[in-house]
Amino acid sequence: MFKRGLAIALAGTLALSVLFTGCSSDEPENSSNDVKQEESKTASGKEEVKETTDEYSGTVTVQMIGDWEMETTTDPLTGVKREGLEVVKEEFESRYPGTTVEYVIMGWDSYTQKTQTMLSVNECDVYQVPGIAAFADQGFLEPLEPYIEKDGYDLGQLIEGQIDGWKAMGPDETDLHIYGLPVIGDTRTMMYDKEIFDQWGVEYLSERPTLEEIKEKAAAMTGTNPVTGVQNYGIAWRGRDTADTMVNIAESLGGTWGDGFRFKELTFNFNSPEFVQAADYLLELLAYAPEGVVTGQGLETFGTSQNNVAINLRVGPNNYYNTYVTPDTIDKYGTSYLFINENEGMGGMFAGSPYSIGATSDNKDLAWEYLKFMTSDFYQEYQWKNYQSLPVIKSATEWDDFVNIPGMDLVLDSMKYLWTPRYPYRAGQPRGILTDSVERFMLGESTTEEALNDAQTQADEWVASLK
Amino acid sequence: MQPTMKTISSKNHKKMKEQSYVWYLFLLPALIGIILFMVYPVLESFRLSFFSSNGVKETFVGISNYTQLILKEEVFWKAIFNTFYMAIFQVAIAVPLGFVIATLINNLPHFKDLFKVLFFIPYITSLVAASMVFMYLFHPEMGPINYLLESIGLPGINWLSDPLSAKWAVIILGIWNWMGFVIVICIANLQTIPAQLYEAAEIDGANSFQKFAYITTPKMMPTFSFLLIMGFIRTLQRFGETYTIGGLEGSPMRSLYTIVGFIYDRGFNGTEYGLASAAAYILFMIIMVVTLINMKLSKMNV
Numbered sequence: 001m002f003k004r005g006l007a008i009a010l011a012g013t014l015a016l017s018v019l020f021t022g023c024s025s026d027e028p029e030n031s032s033n034d035v036k037q038e039e040s041k042t043a044s045g046k047e048e049v050k051e052t053t054d055e056y057s058g059t060v061t062v063q064m065i066g067d068w069e070m071e072t073t074t075d076p077l078t079g080v081k082r083e084g085l086e087v088v089k090e091e092f093e094s095r096y097p098g099t100t101v102e103y104v105i106m107g108w109d110s111y112t113q114k115t116q117t118m119l120s121v122n123e124c125d126v127y128q129v130p131g132i133a134a135f136a137d138q139g140f141l142e143p144l145e146p147y148i149e150k151d152g153y154d155l156g157q158l159i160e161g162q163i164d165g166w167k168a169m170g171p172d173e174t175d176l177h178i179y180g181l182p183v184i185g186d187t188r189t190m191m192y193d194k195e196i197f198d199q200w201g202v203e204y205l206s207e208r209p210t211l212e213e214i215k216e217k218a219a220a221m222t223g224t225n226p227v228t229g230v231q232n233y234g235i236a237w238r239g240r241d242t243a244d245t246m247v248n249i250a251e252s253l254g255g256t257w258g259d260g261f262r263f264k265e266l267t268f269n270f271n272s273p274e275f276v277q278a279a280d281y282l283l284e285l286l287a288y289a290p291e292g293v294v295t296g297q298g299l300e301t302f303g304t305s306q307n308n309v310a311i312n313l314r315v316g317p318n319n320y321y322n323t324y325v326t327p328d329t330i331d332k333y334g335t336s337y338l339f340i341n342e343n344e345g346m347g348g349m350f351a352g353s354p355y356s357i358g359a360t361s362d363n364k365d366l367a368w369e370y371l372k373f374m375t376s377d378f379y380q381e382y383q384w385k386n387y388q389s390l391p392v393i394k395s396a397t398e399w400d401d402f403v404n405i406p407g408m409d410l411v412l413d414s415m416k417y418l419w420t421p422r423y424p425y426r427a428g429q430p431r432g433i434l435t436d437s438v439e440r441f442m443l444g445e446s447t448t449e450e451a452l453n454d455a456q457t458q459a460d461e462w463v464a465s466l467k
Numbered sequence: 468m469q470p471t472m473k474t475i476s477s478k479n480h481k482k483m484k485e486q487s488y489v490w491y492l493f494l495l496p497a498l499i500g501i502i503l504f505m506v507y508p509v510l511e512s513f514r515l516s517f518f519s520s521n522g523v524k525e526t527f528v529g530i531s532n533y534t535q536l537i538l539k540e541e542v543f544w545k546a547i548f549n550t551f552y553m554a555i556f557q558v559a560i561a562v563p564l565g566f567v568i569a570t571l572i573n574n575l576p577h578f579k580d581l582f583k584v585l586f587f588i589p590y591i592t593s594l595v596a597a598s599m600v601f602m603y604l605f606h607p608e609m610g611p612i613n614y615l616l617e618s619i620g621l622p623g624i625n626w627l628s629d630p631l632s633a634k635w636a637v638i639i640l641g642i643w644n645w646m647g648f649v650i651v652i653c654i655a656n657l658q659t660i661p662a663q664l665y666e667a668a669e670i671d672g673a674n675s676f677q678k679f680a681y682i683t684t685p686k687m688m689p690t691f692s693f694l695l696i697m698g699f700i701r702t703l704q705r706f707g708e709t710y711t712i713g714g715l716e717g718s719p720m721r722s723l724y725t726i727v728g729f730i731y732d733r734g735f736n737g738t739e740y741g742l743a744s745a746a747a748y749i750l751f752m753i754i755m756v757v758t759l760i761n762m763k764l765s766k767m768n769v
Contacts, residue, residue, distance in 0.1 A: 112738065
């Protein structure tokens with residue numbers, strides 16, 4: 001009798017638990033009643049109100065490319081502590097109780113192939129996808145517009161252009177759509193050595209220098225330094241960026257690289273008058289640059305106290321940070337914008353890293369929550385503080401750690417002028433073709449017109465060869 | 468009934484045969500690894516060479532990847548020229564030079580092992596790390612090589628900015644890296660030449676040059692054949708150092724763009740896997756033909 005009663009009680013409990021479980025929907029609903037607010041601290045220790053919700057469950061797996069570490073480490077060069085990803089894992093899991101974050105960290109070598117393989121076998125839910133266009137084209141990525149709309153996600157919190165820069169096309173689409181949210185920002189600016197300018201008695205670069213201003217000042221500071229007696233060069237740029245620098249100059253003169261988004265549809269303007277003019281301008285600058293600048297030599301001391309180059313035409317985010325946090329060089333360098341096309345109000349190549357959701361992810365709603373979390377102040381500040389990744393949100397201008405570094409406000413501001421969408425040709429052969437041609441005229445092997453005509457022909461032939 | 472010798476031998480043979488299968492079991496993990504990670508990729512790559520593929524979407528295109536490479540891709544021929552240019556000069560310089568140094572070391576009364584180690588160290592050095600060091604050595608203003616040239620009254624060279632000197636910088640790096648291997652192999656061969664041959668030659672009145680020309684050199688021929696073949700296979704697959712110094716495009720002006728560089732660029736960078744696979748098979752054919760020619764020229768028996 002007792003056994004029978006126990007069995008009935010157990011069966012009843014089981015039925016009730018099944019009933020209650022069945023009542024909960026697989027589809028998460030955004031009920032504001034489930035959202036609680038709690039005090040929290042950002043990476044810099046600033047108090048902020050964070051929202052927590054227990055309406056999600058399960059595991060979200062995130063693929064990340066680069067030198068990310070799970071645990072806190074110490075930089076062997078600077079001795080500065082770098083907090084591991086365990087910090088953001090803990091924060092996300094506290095905001096979404098009952099969920100778990102797992103990371104798959106991989107190096108930059110062959111990242112496209114590794115990501116493609118992972119996407120093919122549904123290895124992760126969230127992916128870092130700098131090559132977003134190719135993956136979206138193969139139908140590997142989840143379109144994000146429905147999530148943005150459903151959630152009322154405010155795209156206005158992101159720096160202008162960041163969403164447009166990463167737009168891509170799905171396999172059957174003819175227009176660009178949102179497949180990824182920006183997470184890591186990137187940009188280029190000019191940097192100049194104020195000390196060298198002072199020694200030569202030349203006025204510092206203006207915030208938005210013209211082509212003429214650059215050339216005149218570079219010419220004025222090439223030769224033996226009147227104070228130190230050391231050989232100075234007026235200008236230099238990273239050799240492998242010469243083609244990108246030329247495109248930036250050509251665009252500031254009213255030119256465009258070309259048109260189209262899918263490889264098979266690309267057309268190019270590599271031999272347009274603006275490109276030829278930009279090429280001739282770069283050739284003129286060569287007289288004020290160190291020997292070997294075309295192949296990446298001559299800028300070894302730039303950013304240090306031993307520098308001998310007055311203007312660096314193209315500098316990435318790590319250079320600013322390393323230069324501006326070092327006591328020896330914090331006051332030595334200044335920053336200016338890249339060349340801007342006055343009519344379009346744009347200048348410079350769009351870059352960085354977006355994150356996307358895999359189309360076959362089993363936990364897309366939680367993956368979307370993680371994507372949003374990556375654009376939060378907490379995550380963005382964590383990235384900046386520990387990995388010096390440029391933030392993609394406007395509120396970064398309010399961070400103490402950010403605005404106290406000279407030039408960073410200009411660097412952040414420069415991100416909104418970058419040309420969007422990202423130049424598609426740089427993921428294909430035309431990038432190498434253009435580089436080859438630029439090197440040819442820079443090394444005096446052909447005229448600018450011949451080299452650029454050749455680049456145009458080769459790039460067109462490559463498009464035609466695609467089956 | 469006592470067992471005869473024949474039945475004992477038959478039993479032992481059967482037992483040994485049974486036991487031999489056990490060893491195959493131990494070989495199985497390695498065999499599976501070879502099949503999965505070597506045989507399968509090689510066959511898959513051959514299949515891919517007949518497709519236009521970005522890794523996911525595939526279209527059968529027959530032999531058009533091969534015809535495109537051979538008939539239309541000028542840059543592929545440039546890669547072949549660069550690869551052979553650097554291979555020929557590297558092998559042509561490293562083998563005789565290595566042999567001369569090996570002979571000198573072999574004749575040393577003391578410290579033979581020390582010199583062998585000193586010369587062999589570059590061979591075990593990472594080529595990528597060595598390339599970084601060589602970029603500094605060849606720096607037009609700060610590099611010690613130009614400093615040396617200028618100190619003896621010669622003009623400095625902008626090594627890595629000129630297509631020809633950039634190739635020679637890579638050749639010099641290659642010789643430095645490979646020389647230790649050549650020396651060690653040559654010394655091993657030199658030590659197997661019987662001393663009696665030299666004694667007999669001396670009795671016959673042969674001088675040092677005659678001994679070198681008529682005893683040492685002929686006895687070294689199999690080693691030279693081996694070094695020639697290994698050297699060409701190695702240099703035709705050149706990639707690490709040219710990629711580090713010249714980047715993906717093989718700068719300057721694609722002068723350091725090699726066949727493997729082309730395969731990497733079009734395959735892994737451009738996701739043109741079909742074309743890259745076809746290039747890999749053309750490289751395979753080139754290496755096979757060059758090896759056969761080398762074997763024929765050096766009269767090496769297989």
